[in-house]
Amino acid sequence: MDAVIEVKDLMKEYIIVKKESGLRGSIKSLLFPKKTKFNGVNGISFSIAPGEIVGYIGPNGAGKSTTIKMLTGILHPTAGSIKVCGISPQADRKAVVRKLGVVFGQRTQLYWDLRLGESFELLRRIYQIDQAAYEENLAILTDVLKLQDFMNTPVRQLSLGQRMRGDIAASMLHSPSVLFLDEPTIGLDADAKHAIRNFIKEINRTRNVTVILTTHDLDDVEQLCSRIIVVNNGKIVEDGPIGSIIHKLTPHRMLVVELQKPCQDLTTPHATVVKQEGLKIWYQFEKESISASELIAALSQKLPIQDISVKEPNVEDAIREVYKTTATV
Numbered sequence: 001m002d003a004v005i006e007v008k009d010l011m012k013e014y015i016i017v018k019k020e021s022g023l024r025g026s027i028k029s030l031l032f033p034k035k036t037k038f039n040g041v042n043g044i045s046f047s048i049a050p051g052e053i054v055g056y057i058g059p060n061g062a063g064k065s066t067t068i069k070m071l072t073g074i075l076h077p078t079a080g081s082i083k084v085c086g087i088s089p090q091a092d093r094k095a096v097v098r099k100l101g102v103v104f105g106q107r108t109q110l111y112w113d114l115r116l117g118e119s120f121e122l123l124r125r126i127y128q129i130d131q132a133a134y135e136e137n138l139a140i141l142t143d144v145l146k147l148q149d150f151m152n153t154p155v156r157q158l159s160l161g162q163r164m165r166g167d168i169a170a171s172m173l174h175s176p177s178v179l180f181l182d183e184p185t186i187g188l189d190a191d192a193k194h195a196i197r198n199f200i201k202e203i204n205r206t207r208n209v210t211v212i213l214t215t216h217d218l219d220d221v222e223q224l225c226s227r228i229i230v231v232n233n234g235k236i237v238e239d240g241p242i243g244s245i246i247h248k249l250t251p252h253r254m255l256v257v258e259l260q261k262p263c264q265d266l267t268t269p270h271a272t273v274v275k276q277e278g279l280k281i282w283y284q285f286e287k288e289s290i291s292a293s294e295l296i297a298a299l300s301q302k303l304p305i306q307d308i309s310v311k312e313p314n315v316e317d318a319i320r321e322v323y324k325t326t327a328t329v
Contacts, residue, residue: 003048003083005048006045010045010082011044012039015036016035016038022040040063041066042234048053048210052227053161054211054212054215054226056213057221057319099178100178103182109167110155115307116158119170136173140315145183160187164188177208179211183215183217186217211224211258222242227239233302255271255284256282257303257305257308261304268295270285272300290326
């Protein structure tokens, strides 16, 4: 199956002017600026198949938003190539935009002084959407995203959750095949997050929409994405199925033991005590060296155990390991 997005050796270089402090330093910087080059994106390559939901994640300043802006044609790369639906966003942005839906969590594409429904109607005219297709899409989006109650409310009066649902609907009115979501649940309550996540799953299932999600909310990633691309310092440091990355980066599991009474010797050669709170002890063990059942059996021979549970590593644990590793590079 042909990739819907292909990125090869992508680079974005910025020129940064270093300013010195004080009035003298400001004048000196103005007359004799010290310029340095900085690669916001540094040789990134990846491809995404139709219908994938991919988490594109990394710390602040890693190059996530810069990459998305180049994929959508907002920025031009310094080097490398991009194809979205077989089209270069830089060579023919108008053609690419018709195939894309884009939502930036902290910026709206809705019109502040218009009613939400009027904003949609204006977007219909901008994208030149056929009236019948527009009405069909709007009916589906209104139902799935629960827009009925505030369709006639001015955008400036919408709550953050309502506005975000309106923005997502606006991005889907023209039936795009690729949806870019940048922090789509930022600042939202649990109900709004749940509605947006369900919508993303629904359009992916029913319309095979390819979704690229950038977010710091790893619950979004865990619930929506089958694959993650992790970037740091402008480079890809991990790319693969979530389960494989978790298994690779977090070779340990956690066993939480609650005792009936205090004990002096809590040690075991099979695991490390990493935390203790009263009668509750956290043991970290290598999952390739010993199974949870074997560790439980060993501890049961020496400790008066009242309760026990196993904590599996999750995507947050894996990402933390990535950041630890890349921070030392």
